[in-house]
Amino acid sequence: MFQPADTFEFEYLGSDVIYGRGRVAELGDRLGAAGIDRALVVCGSNVGANEAVMGPVREGLGDRLAGVFDETSSAKSIETAADAVEALHAADADAIVGVGGGSSLNVARQMSALAADGRSADELRAAAEADGTVATPDPDGPLTPVAVVPTTLTGADLSAGGSLVVLPREASPTGQPVVASWSVPPTLVVEDPALFETTxxxxxxxxxxxxxxxxxxxxxxxxxxxxxxxxxxxxxxxxxxxxxxxxxxxxxxxxxxxxxxxxxxxxxxxxxxxxxxxxxxxxxxxxxxxxxxxxxxxxxxxxxxxxxxxxxxxxxxxxxxxxxxxxxxxxxxxxxxxxxxxxxxxxxxxxxxxxxxxxxxxxxxxxxxxxxxxxxxxxxxxxxxxxxxxxxxxxxx
CATH class of the missing domain: 1.20.1090.10 (Dehydroquinate synthase-like - alpha domain)
Structure with a gap:
């Protein structure tokens, strides 16, 4: 059966996709070439505590690492994304690097849109409580660039989509979860099989x-x-x-x-x-x-x-x-x-x-x-x- 190449790269819907063992080492240089100076890493607590992942990510980013927000979870709540936006501003970061599973990559993309949208979590929640929906027009402000470094096999890395839970089903007027969803294509996707092996x-x-x-x-x-x-x-x-x-x-x-x-x-x-x-x-x-x-x-x-x-x-x-x-x-x-x-x-x-x-x-x-x-x-x-x-x-x- 056909064997994959050891390394390759291509462009997909505006994203640079690079594949190969050890290519996370290129993270900082790739972001620098895109004019990015400081990146906030967004991940869950398990990934944040996993040195086998975070070590190569930190080394790859080098001086461009502005900080780590390690509070994402499978709940993908609007509150978590809002907290991540605060961390982005506090770190004076001009890019987001989502690391880990699909939930972390989704939150990384969606927080970029949330930051540009300008509405607070409370405002979005109030809208959801009023009629069970949340309007998510294209944000007025510029989107913060997002890079993603997957470590699981959800297939969420090349996506521009994702969602944030504004109201869980038990608090929703419809009896179903109410979500907010924007489209945010990642600037860079790093597919490093060595990082998948750390999961x-x-x-x-x-x-x-x-x-x-x-x-x-x-x-x-x-x-x-x-x-x-x-x-x-x-x-x-x-x-x-x-x-x-x-x-x-x-x-x-x-x-x-x-x-x-x-x-x-x-x-x-x-x-x-x-x-x-x-x-x-x-x-x-x-x-x-x-x-x-x-x-x-x-x-x-x-x-x-x-x-x-x-x-x-x-x-x-x-x-x-x-x-x-x-x-x-x-x-x-x-x-x-x-x-x-x-x-x-x-x-x-x-x-x-x-x-x-x-x-x-x-x-x-x-x-x-x-x-x-x-x-x-x-x-x-x-x-x-x-x-x-x-x-x-x-x-x-």
Whole structure:
């Protein structure tokens, strides 16, 4: 099977993406070339205390390191982002470097927009309490440049998106979480496989299905192209080869997994699986990748039971033999292959095993899924009703 290059770089939607072991050492020079003098590192407490990550990041930034804000969490709350903005100003920083998992990278991007937007957390919360929504127009002020250095496999690094929870569901007038979301493309993305290896296997494996599912969904999404077919299927090939070896097969597996994640993010079109994963992770303190792991085989089964879902192209990406098989047999083999990758990661496989998830909440979760905006990119001909979503959740329970 094709082996990835040791190092490469390219431009994607205005971001410079660099890949290779040890390339975090270029962080300061790259930012300097962009006219940046002082950068605030934004991360969670575990990453902030992990010298195997922070040492290379500090060395890479050198004199451009203005400080570290290490208070992000999977909650992605507006309060945390507002605190990070205060830290940005206190450090007199002119750039943000998000380091770690998807939550930290999202907060890093969103805090840039929050700083430019000018509204306080209290003002955004008041708007959310009034009508259950938050308007997020393009900020009037300039955006603070953001660089991201991922250490997990969420596939959140090439994204310009993200969200901040303004009101949790228990405080929301709609009974669903209210989020604020801006688009902030990163200036620089540093994909250094050595940093992924510093993440304990549990969180690394738990993040993986979030990114893996981007490849699945991009294949069958509405509005795809031969380019996205190529990047998504080739990315899936790398992930199928790399993910099962994360726990013990050394650097080759990690390198392949990171390259696979880069590929499946290229013009990715998230849709049905992500609607379920986000419905769960926004309602409960559950790692989104773990929610994806539980739901992926069941959601994929639902998709392939109702539409073709480009199952033979999925089979190609998943290294599943389709020649001589009926459409039904190909669908069965595709779902089985996804389940096999999921099970190799050692993550939870049932909703009831996720801490705090209540069977009584399946209906409101289904309502959130059926109303999710990402369903606009669902496979042509597929509709997802509340009843459909609830039935899928029941099967995953």
């Amino acid at each position: 304990p296997h549990g969180p690394l494996a738990g993040s993986a299905m979030n990114g893996f599912n981007k490849g699945l969904e991009t294949v069958y999404a509405a509005g795809g192209s031969p380019v996205t077919d190529a990047t998504a299927t080739h990315g899936l090939r790398h992930l199928v080869a790399g993910l099962p070896g994360l726990d013990g097969e050394g650097p080759t597996a990690v390198d392949r997994a990171v390259v696979g994640m880069i590929l499946v993010q290229y013009e990715s079109r998230i849709n049905v699986i992500h609607a379920f994963g986000q419905a769960l992770s926004r309602r409960y303190p559950v790692q989104q990748g773990v929610a994806h792991a539980v739901m992926a085989p069941h959601v994929l089964r639902f998709v392939l039971d109702n539409v073709d879902g480009r199952r033979r192209l999925l089979a190609e990406g998943l290294d599943v033999e389709a020649e001589g098989r009926t459409d039904e047999e190909v669908a069965d083999a595709v779902v089985a292959a996804v389940r096999e990758v999921r099970d190799s990661l050692g993550v939870p496989t049932r909703l009831r095993d996720l801490g705090g998830v209540s069977h009584d909440d399946l209906r409101p979760i289904a309502e959130y899924v059926a109303d999710h905006g990402v369903l606009a990119a669902a496979p042509p001909g597929l509709t997802v009703t509340v009843e459909d979503a609830e039935a899928v959740l029941e099967r995953a329970w």
